[in-house]
Amino acid sequence: MEVLPSYSPEVLPGYDLTPVTTRSPPSTRPSSPTPFLARARDHENYRYQSERMELDLGPRRWGTRLPAYGKFGQVEGTVKVHSFGHVERIVVRLLGKLHASHVVNHIPTLSQSQYIINKEIELWPAKAPSASIWAEDSQFPFSFTLDKEVEGSDAQSIPPSATIQLHRANARIAYAIRVDMYRRGLHMHETIQTEILYLPRTVTRYSRPFIPELGNEKRPRISESEWSRSQLQHNLSKGSKIESDSGCQKAPELLLPRDLRFPSGENIPFILSISETPDSKPRVDIQLVRLSTVQTRAGAIQQAKTISQGCIHDQPGPEATAPTIQGIISTGEAEKDVSWGFGTLVSVSYEIRIVLSFSPPGSAWKLTQPIELTSHEWRGEQPAMMPSLGSNSASRTAVNLINMNI
Structure with missing residues (x-):
């Protein structure tokens, strides 16, 4: 059998993973190998070039195709x-945009866009000394801070780079650095731009409660301070009598770790407390559900998706006087299942849904408990400032800029 040659995923020297966007006319100057060699030497940096400018956003620190930043990230770069x-003016801008569409027959319609952030720094004004003074290449440093409050809002932080795709709606959030060179007369406006990734970590100090073993006499009771209690609501099916024969007259309670804020990728313990011994074996259905909401011009579109099913550990025995059902439920995939939102325009939230029923079918007890999921568990101040590289958006390319017209 013929052995196929091996291939390497590494990018060849001199090739950038992100295309340069420029509006400058094609150059009439003879080509030179110098720019190619310089680009090959600077392959460790995020560099983007046009005919008269070069944007450098620093080293490829995190190994992503686009520059990535965490919470309170400093977008620092140089324009050469x-x-x-x-040239009249040279301006660098930090742009953030939300683009949402209503989807009909898989076709986006009624699209709308909103700027999340729009900041600019003038690097070279027209009142500067004449261009003849700048005989050599000149470099202009700049710096922007991410995650500052959105102008005109009530202490609202900017949302992460994200994409939400629903059956009847979609939404995209993207950020970009753009450099504009404004030139006099018939000389064309020149632009360099690239998308950047805003991937803030969200953290929680998750305190895992103690769960005593069944029959453990040393500590037969749980510590109330470690748990949050919620009563299930009685739900009668059609045709059922008001007084059910299920044997469970007092409302059962669902116990979850007290703060209701958990890191994704973990297992949440839960306890279902039934006040009386049921006449029949209880059936428990517990789910973690993700709710994605997009506000479009046609109204708010919400879609629910089940992320995980609960796993039951212990069932009440016939000798139990006040039985409890214990188990765990997964919080989804680490760094990917995360609660976030941007006002009423777009949000991703999570809730635990539980149904307790008995056989034969009759009445049931139900509860919907909202919870919050974070990307990480607290490990110190410095890790909390790093980008969340496990996010779905970490593998983005610059195609979002074309789709969103940034």
Whole structure:
């Protein structure tokens, strides 16, 4: 059998993973190998070039295709200008945009966009000395801070880079750095831009409660301070009598760890407390559900998806006077199942849904308990500032800028 040659996923020297977006006219100058060699040497940096400018956003620190930043991230870079001929102004901007659409027959319609952030720094104004003074290449550093409050809102932080795809709606959030060179007369406006990734970590100090073993006399009771209690609501099926023969007259309670805020990728313990011994074996259905909501011009579209099913550990025995049902439920995939939102325009939330029923079918007890999921568990101040590289958006390319017209 013929052995196929091996291939490497590494990018060849001199090739950037992200395309440069430019509106400058094609260059009439003869080609030179110098820019290619410089680009190959600087392959460790995020560099983007046009005819007269070069944008450098620093080293590829996190190994992502696009520059990635965490909470309170500093977007620091340098614009290098090769020619100041006919230049009036050079401006660098930090842009963030939300784009939402109503979807009909798989076709986006009624699209709307909203700027999340729009900041600019003027690097070279028209009142500066004439271009003849700038005989050599000049570099202009700049810096923006991410996760500051959105202007005109009530202490609202900017949302992460994200994509939500529902059956009847979709939404995209993208951020970009754009450099504009404004030139006099008929000389064309020149632009460099690239998407950047805002991937803030959210953290929680998750305190795992103690769960005593059944029959453990040393500590037969749980510590109330470690748990949050919620009563299930009685739900009669059609045709059922008001007084059910289920044998469970007092409302059962669901116990979850007290703060109701958990890191994704973990297992949440739960206890279902039944006040009286039921006449029949109880059936428990517990789920973690993700609710994705997108506000479109046609109204709010919400879609629910089951993320995980609970696993029951212990069933009440016939000798139990006040039986309890214990188990765990997964909080989904680490760093991917995370609660977040941006006002009423878009949100991702989670809730635990539980149904307790008895046989033969009759009445049931139900509860919907909202919870919050974070990307990480607290491990210190420094890790909390790092980007969440396990996010679905970490593998993005710059195609979002084209789709969203940033």
